[in-house]
Amino acid sequence: MSELLDEPVETPRKKGRRFLVVLLLFLAITSVWWGRLVLSQLAYFRIREVEVTGTRFLDPLKIAARMRVDTLRSIWSETETYRRRVESHPQVTSASIERKLPSRLLVHVQENLPIALVPTATGFLTFDSTGHELPIDPRLAAPDLPIVSSADTAVLSLLGRIRTFNPFVFERISEISRPAPNEFLLLLVAGDRKTSSAPTDSSALDSTVTGSPVLRVRVPLGVTVTRLTDIFPVESDLKRRQVKVAELDLRYRDQVIARLQ
Secondary structure, three states, X not given: OOOOOOOOOOOXXXXXXXXXXXXXXXXXXXXXXXXHHHHOOOHHHEOOEEEEEOOOOOXXXXXXXXXXXXXXXXXXXXXXXXXXXXXXOOOEEEEEEEEEOOOEEEEEEEEOOOOEEEEEOOEEEEEOOOOOEEOOOHHHHOOXXXXXXXXXXXXXXXXXXHHHHOHHHHHHEXXXXXXXXXXXXXXXXXXXXXXXXXXXXXXXXXXXXXXXOEEEEEEEOOOOHHHHOXXXXXXXXXXXXXXXXXXXXXXXXXXXXXXXX
């Protein structure tokens, strides 16, 4: 003889609790979408300020103007359009935008810095390490950069590597040229770094080294930044011995040839 058991009956109160839990979970999962949608309708969250960081030669006001921000838009609106507008500037390598509640956009800029000055008939032009001319007026910005005779990409690329891996050497370079297809000639200012500002016209080609001893260093095409540091012990030894050197030559493997005056 079997015994029938009564199944528990779910009360309306329990059903209501279950529905409420499901509803809360649904709202929590979808809040990323509907929360921004609701907040974006509030005037309190409209964009009122743009702050630009990371600039050196760039004018932050010009970057903000380039974004063409619609002040009627909410800070919760998409920012990808603004980022692309900033990155379209030739002096900007990359940019990112973050929101600062309630109404500020913070723009982080990685600037494409100039690497050298190239003299022309009308004055100096600034170039980056890839050979692109940058819209920087040296008379206004006064960048303390090496002078190169032309926008030779091999020369500019070498300067870029030197600045990245050994800024101390880069600070000493006054001029760099390519006297032959397979070699470079660097003029290094004695001491820690160049002290004068950029020349204001192309006739002042030697203005960065006037009054300072200059060390000529001849290097082969493809020279590494590590190899360039081989000149320092030789330079120090010659200085200690009070020997005047006309040129140091690194074109011979594992050797530094000193040509004396």
